[in-house]
Amino acid sequence: MEGNGERARVVVLGGGVSGLLAAWHLHQRGCEVEVWEASAAPGGWAQTLPWPGPAGEPGWLERGPQGLLVGRGSALDRLLRDLVLELRPSQPKGPRWLGKAGRRHPGPASLAGLLRAPGLSLGGKLRVLAEPFIPAGTRPEETLHAFFARRLGEGFARELLPALVAGVLAAPPERTGLEAAPRLKRLEAHGGLFLGGLRAGLEHTRVPMGGTGTLAQTLAERIGGVHPDRAARALEPLPGGRWGVHGEGLRVEAAAVVLALPAPAAASLLRPFAPGAAEELAAIPHLDLRVWHSRHPLVPGWERGLGLLVHPPEGRGLLGAVSFAADDPRGVPGLLQLRTYVGGAYPVDPALAAWPGVFHELRRWLPELRAAVQVREEACPGAFPLLEPGHGARVARVLKRLPPGLHWLGAARFGPGIQNLAEGVEAWAGTVPPAGLT
Ligand SMILES: Cc1cc2nc3c(=O)[nH]c(=O)nc-3n(C[C@H](O)[C@H](O)[C@H](O)COP(=O)(O)OP(=O)(O)OC[C@H]3O[C@@H](n4cnc5c(N)ncnc54)[C@H](O)[C@@H]3O)c2cc1C
The missing domain is CATH 3.50.50.60 (FAD/NAD(P)-binding domain)
Incomplete structure (x- = not known):
């Protein structure tokens, strides 16, 4: 200037x-x-759009992020404080699953889920636990796959990472550079994913009212x-x-x-x-993503929301689904509001081009899910840079x-x-x- x-x-x-x-x-x-x-x-x-319920009740959908991941003392934390934005306390989370080998398993993002993760041998699990002893890398350019293979072992990078990365970046970890997740490099510099994470403090998902x-x-x-x-x-x-x-x-x-x-x-x-x-x-x-928003009858046990990640080769283009908690003011009371991600860098089976195919695929992983009472597709062309x-x-x-x-x-x-x-x-x-x- x-x-x-x-x-x-x-x-x-x-x-x-x-x-x-x-x-x-x-x-x-x-x-x-x-x-x-x-x-x-x-x-x-990042817009919250009105989406009235089946009888015209107030309701909303999130075009992009459903919440903001805020680390204490981070730039986003400072911004939210400066704006005096009223934030809802983070919701307690409902079940989180990984869809793999034809059925769902506990989500691998928690330690308990990790230890029960499908496809990961005992040696693979022990290798994950050795992460704090792995020295920081020196290569200037690294894929997410190479980074996680180095820190958590090949087993983790092969069996679990693809679903985790697809759920966040809609792309395979072998095609994605560390630049897509700048925080990882910083955590590594502070002792690794576990220790660096502990030192940096927990991040919480917050949703503005x-x-x-x-x-x-x-x-x-x-x-x-x-x-x-x-x-x-x-x-x-x-x-x-x-x-x-x-x-x-x-x-x-x-x-x-x-x-x-x-x-x-x-x-x-x-x-x-x-x-x-x-x-x-x-x-x-840039990657095109298709997001299906749907409302279904409530399912007992999913009141606090659910999260599903699908191991990419098995989803045929369906990457995962996530729902609001039942008491989320953006949803319609009495209905489960789900959003389902399709596409990104992954080829989409033609059967998933329309809702009936998407629903059929979803039911493979979530058989409790009942037919939708409302569905809306939001295309996100070029949404994510690769x-x-x-x-x-x-x-x-x-x-x-x-x-x-x-x-x-x-x-x-x-x-x-x-x-x-x-x-x-x-x-x-x-x-x-x-x-x-x-
Ligand atoms: C489905 C989905 C889920 C997501 N989930 C998360 C999440 O959980 N957590 C998270 O942190 N992030 C998430 N993101 C990513 C995040 O929403 C985006 O990275 C972020 O909103 C990008 O902001 P931006 O301003 O850089 O780009 P954009 O949001 O693309 O804004 C660019 C703007 O430029 C305007 N524009 C284009 N051309 C012109 C022109 N010629 N003149 C004037 N204006 C123009 C466009 O209309 C647009 O409004 C998600 C994104 C999507 C699509």
């Missing part, structure tokens, strides 16, 4: 969490900032100057390092522009004058090739979790010179 004696006008393109966080930090520092959001509402993937979308709404209200239905069509380099931003019948001049857009959208704006950066951004693969091994080097090349006055933020830079974005954008904001502010 170059100094010109006036309050610097910064235009942030993209009103998803990344853009709103960028605008929030700039606004906090006295910068005049406006956000352009192409769609009708801010929030990007009114749903995850409340985070974006609150940010937008506090920032002011968030313009929905305003898509950036082109950028124009101006004399003095300033930038023109073109929308539909609109042109604005800015001291700096922040591209908080999915990488392909950022690439198309950059292509005319920064082809190198555009080419790198366009080369980042951060392949070596992605960090690509990010460095993009940043080097960006013309002065342009910034690029987002899940493809910092990692896809909201906590990654909060941390990345906070750190970015700390590096932006405050010049140009009165």
Whole structure:
């Protein structure tokens, strides 16, 4: 943000969490900032949408995250405190399962589940328990598979990791770089997954009252100057390092522009004058995910919600399912609200293209599930960037090739979790010179 004696006008393109966080930090520092959001509402993937019940009762669905994973003292923790966002205490969790070898097993994310995990030999289990004694790795580029094989053993990486990674990143661990989960490297530097995790303190899932979308709404209200239905069509380099931003019948001049857009959208704006950066951004693969939201009669024992991960080769494209707790205010009382993930980087069996096939596959793992009373599909095209091994080097090349006055933020830079974005954008904001502010 170059100094010109006036309050610097910064235009942030993209009103998803990344853009709103960028605008929030700039606004906090006295910068005049406006956000352009192409769609009708801010929030990007992190929106809570109304979905009335079968008799028109109030009810909601989460387009993206169902909750926020908050570590004590983390950037997201600081943000939530600054916003004084009212958070619901984390719900006690219902059963968590792994679908594998044709039936379900206790979820492997807990120690008890791990020790009973299918396909893991006694030696494999002992190898997992040896994790605190494994030294930190030195390879600059590593896949998630290689990282977990090194720390927890090949057995864990082969038998259990694919389902865990598919449930979070919708991609196979052999195709995903450590950049997709920046926290892992830090935990390793602090003694490993178990000890580092203990030292870092527990992370809790928190849900803002009114749903995850409340985070974006609150940010937008506090920032002011968030313009929905305003898509950036082109950028124009101006004399003095300033930038023109073109929308539909609109042109604005800015001291700096922040591209908080999915990488392909950022690439198309950059292509005319920064082809190198555009080419790198366009080369980042993005995954399409299909999410089915469904409401079913309650099932005894699942009142506190359920979680199912499916070992990817067996799901035929179905990656897992998760439900709200029965007393979650986003759901409709008396109904179990489930959401089911299909696709990502995995080939989808044509039978899973429509709800009857998805339901049939779900019942293979959840035979108690009764027919849905309501179903809604939410396609998530390009929802997740696939951060392949070596992605960090690509990010460095993009940043080097960006013309002065342009910034690029987002899940493809910092990692896809909201906590990654909060941390990345906070750190970015700390590096932006405050010049140009009165
Ligand atoms: C189904 C699903 C489940 C998820 N679950 C979790 C979870 O449990 N935990 C978690 O931490 N994260 C989760 N995520 C990931 C998280 O939601 C995203 O990483 C995050 O919301 C991305 O925010 P963003 O601002 O970087 O991008 P986006 O949300 O993609 O926002 C980009 C914005 O830019 C706008 N835009 C595009 N082109 C233009 C243009 N030319 N001009 C102006 N605006 C433009 C778009 O309309 C959009 O609003 C999930 C995502 C999905 C899809």
